Amino acid sequence: MAKLECDSDQQQLHAGERSLKGGVALVTGAAGGLGNAIVAELRERGADVHGVDIAGVDVFNVDVAAASGNRDMVAHVLAVAGRLDILVLNAGCQFVAAIDQFPDHEWERLRSAMLDGPFFAMKAAWSALTAAPGGRIVVTASTASFAGAPGKAAYTAAKHGVLGLVRVAALEGAAHGLTVNAVAPGWMDTPMMRDQLEVQAAIMGVSTDAAERFRAAQPARRFVDVREVAATIGFLVSPGASGINGVCIAVTS
Secondary structure, X not given: OHHHHHHHHHXXXXXXXXXXXXXXXXXXXXXXXXXXXXXXXHHHOOOEEEEEEOOOOOOEEOOOOOHHHHHHHHHHHHHHHOOOOEEEEXXXXXXXXOHHHXXXXXXXXXXXXXXXXXXXXXXXXXXXXXXXOOOEEEEEOOHHHOOOOOOEHHHHHHHHHHHHHHHHHHHHHHOOOOEEEEEEEOOEOOHHHHHHHHHHHHHOOOOOOHHHHHHHOOOOOOOEOHHHHHHHHHHHOOHHHOOOOOOXXXXXX
C-alpha cells in the first residue's frame, strides 16, 4: 500500500509539473503548420491559448513585424483574459535567393518578422509576464541559428540574431522569475518548407527530387514532426522547466 501511495504521489507531482491549467498563453504564427501544433499542445496541457497570425481564421489578425502590431496583440489578450503568462514567438517567413539577387524588401520583411518582431513582442508583454514569478517566453529559432545555408542570408541572419535576444532577455528576466528560451527545429515537413525546397535545391545545384534529397540528408532519414517541436515548447513553458533559462534546444531527426 505504501508503494502504491508513493506511485500516486509521483504521478500527481508529474502532472503538476506538466500542467498549464490556469495559465494564459499567446502564440504567434498560430495559423501555420507548427503554430497549429503549438496551440494544440498548450491547450492539451490546460492553458487558455490565444493565437495570433497575419491571416487565418480563429486567430487575432495582426502584423507582428511591426511594433504597433505587437502592442495590439498583447493589449488584446490582456483585455480578453486579464493576464498573460506564456509568450510563444513562432511567426516566421522565408525567401530564398543568392545574396547578389536578394531583394531589399525581402531582407527587410524577414528580419522584421523574425528578429524585430520578437523584440517588440517581449517589450510589449514584459510587464505582464513579470507581474508574478513563473512567466515564460519561448522563441522559435532554427538549426539555421548555428550555421549558414546557401540562399538564406536573411533567414539565417535573423535566426542567429534571435538567439542573442533570447540570452539577453533571459538575464534581464531572471530576477523576476521569468524564463526565456528558444527551440531550434530541424527540417519540418510544412508548407513553408515545401515552398523553399526547389529554389534552394537549384542554388545548390541539386537536380533530383528536392524533398527526398533533403530528407535523406537527415541523420534519421526523416523530417521533424511539428508535434515533436510543440511538445518541447510545451515542456519549456511548464512549471517543470523552471530551472531552464537562456538556452536553445535543438529538435532534430
